[in-house]
Amino acid sequence: MTKTITFTVSVPTKEGFLGRACHSSDCGQYFKIYIDHREEHMYCPYCGKQFSETELYTSDQKKYILEAAKEEATVYAQKELQKILKETFGRSTSSNSGFSVSYKPGKINKRKVAPKYSERKVDSELLCPSCTTRFQVYGVFGFCPGCREENLLIYDANWSIIKREVDDSKNPERALRHAYGDFVSAFEIFCDSKASKLTTEKGNFQIL
Ligand SMILES: [Zn+2]
Ligand SMILES: [Zn+2]
Incomplete structure (x- = not known):
């Protein structure tokens, strides 16, 4: 049986903008979207290709999310193991041989995972007059990431x-x-x- 566990990892923003990386191997350029203006599908402002929002994580963000999720998973696994040990050995057991086992759960220490990066500096901030998406780009670009206008x-x-x-x-x-x-x-x-x-x-x- 496969069990899916969901963790929430919050990715840091800079002045309300979240860094994004185009998912196309020909382009891969960096831009930023105002956090509340993200849509399920967005366009790269440089090449105009459409991607699902989840495809636009930068490599720094992916590394951080993976590390934070690993820590959550480790803590979850430790808690599950403690539950099993408590159920098995929680009460002192004794056998005819006089051998007894007892179990006291130890403290689980959750390591704080902090991002080792900060979002890059870009040079222009724009507000699309058609769809009102706020975005930031570096250098010349061709499209609004919200509506491709x-x-x-x-x-x-x-x-x-x-x-x-x-x-x-x-x-x-x-x-x-x-x-x-x-x-x-x-x-x-x-x-x-x-x-x-x-x-x-x-x-x-x-x-x-
Ligand atoms: Zn692109
Ligand atoms: Zn737009």
């Missing part, structure tokens, strides 16, 4: 990200080269979304 707000945000990269840089030439790559990525996202409405053919941009 592509709208002008996203192109505006991408433009601000690119401008900020250049302004904040100590090495403007290098930043400009990087910004140029980001600018082409933003343009590719725009062209892809427009093309998908006109044709099923898929274009291919040269990777910079």
Whole structure:
């Protein structure tokens, strides 16, 4: 008989935002969703693919959840074992030989499992005007993770990200080269979304 035991592990957030990682091996990029705005299915803001909410855990979160669940399972197993021993040897037993066994349960110490990571810093926070999902991204992106909406707000945000990269840089030439790559990525996202409405053919941009 298989028995399923359910434990609740709470995953830490940063200022109300939960880190997420795209489940696609081609993308795998990091973003954050406001904790109350999570839906059963969400989209990656970078590649636009849809995933179930449970597929979006980051590797740090998965490690922490597994470690916390292992500790819960260990405590549960110890309690079950104590129950069995108590039922068997709880009362002093004596036999004809005069040999007696008694059992006193010891204290179970639950180890406190704390996460060894904190959510990463990203550079932009957005609120989708269509579905009101609050999310945070790093660098250029193409979609709202809540509704996959592509709208002008996203192109505006991408433009601000690119401008900020250049302004904040100590090495403007290098930043400009990087910004140029980001600018082409933003343009590719725009062209892809427009093309998908006109044709099923898929274009291919040269990777910079
Ligand atoms: Zn993705
Ligand atoms: Zn949206």
